[in-house]
Amino acid sequence: MEKNETKLKIKVDNLDLYYGDFQALKEVDMDIEENKVTALIGPSGCGKSTFIRTLNRMNDLIDDVTITGNITYDGTDIYGGYDVIELRKKIGMVFQKPNPFPMSVYDNVAYGPKTHGIKNKAQLDEIVERSLRGAALWEEIKDRLHKPALGISGGQQQRLCIARVLAVEPDVVLMDEPTSALDPISTSRIEDLIDDLKKNYTIVIVTHNMQQAGRISDSTSFFFEGVVIETGPTEEIFFNPRNKKTEDYISGRFG
């Protein structure tokens, strides 16, 4: 059912992040809407990857990080006593380079559910099939489920990593440059997949590919030197951005 009203999934308020003395994010505010694709763009070092990692607390793993401000997920403060394991189950992540575990395709997908206590073989089979279908990989891979995941193509590996995220039934999928290591056909497959996934999930994607942000996202935020310079509906950002820096960046005229 088509709904016009949008629901806020993640709300970021006045977020500052420091690596030691270096301030990587400055007063970032962002509203991430449910069942939408939000693209984060900006030059290298602008803070977009740092930002996306704050959304499921991946920065907790780095020493000397200080975070102030507020991030709420479905209205709950994720830095205020939220169980991190639970958070990362709800908010999954796909990385730039496909990183399947050195095990079979099947075991890659079943790994998460097993960790969360599912032992029943039939149930795991069902989860594996559903997740691989969800990642548009099932038809290609169903006869090779027990082959090593590292033996399949890069594009298939990336979809496998998406299937691995879907297997734990997340709510939000974060993607940090998910196609930058892929060829154009594999990239198109992932982009089509993202378009399908947003029916059931909220997606946040970091991309260096402007056209990709234009093609797949509903909303785009432009980061520069740790600051969100401009956020808006993607069609506005790409047709009529308000800020000169945004315009220079998206049109490839960045100094």
Added chain:
Amino acid sequence: MPTRHHFQEELQEVHNEILKMGTMVEEALDSALKAFSEKQVVLAQRVIAEDGNIDEMQLLIEDRCTLIMATQQPVATDLRSLITAIKIASSLERIADHAVHLSKTTSRLEGKTQMDPLRKLIVPMAEEGISMVKGVLTALADHDTDKAREVAAMDNGLDRTHSRLFETLVNFQKEHPEHALQTTDLLFLIRFLERLGDHVTHICEWIILRETGRYTELNK
């Protein structure tokens, strides 16, 4: 340091070609009007003969813009400038067609001295239209949206002139049914001149879209 020098040069070339086409159209109109008011049939025929160059220019601009869009994936101002270049080239081509209409009328009225008084009445309307064209070319060259609005506002005056002349011509036709053919020719001509103002107004709208990213309907 700015990047994409080659792309920037390509965009600049499109802009220059639009201005060049604009100058060709302006010259065609000036010659057509001179031919009309001074009864210079040879000059009128030259305007008709040279219209093909303007058509070619339009195709060249369209091709160039299409190629840039296909190869450079322009966005924002770059994209708007290319889309509007195609639109503007198309409007300029139609304006040039009106220079041809004016010239054809000049040829057909050759020797029809009875029409001289009406011809004199139409000259100021053509001048009015041509001054709109000159104004829009300035706005185009200077990326000037205020000027574009100012030029578009002149269209109301042209419409009023058209209504007034229409009445005059219809009355003349009633009084001189023997000149019905020539008068009808002039009725068409003033209609074409009125349309010229509409094409100029469209160009004003494209200029505003190019510069601001907003569609604005002028002279609704």
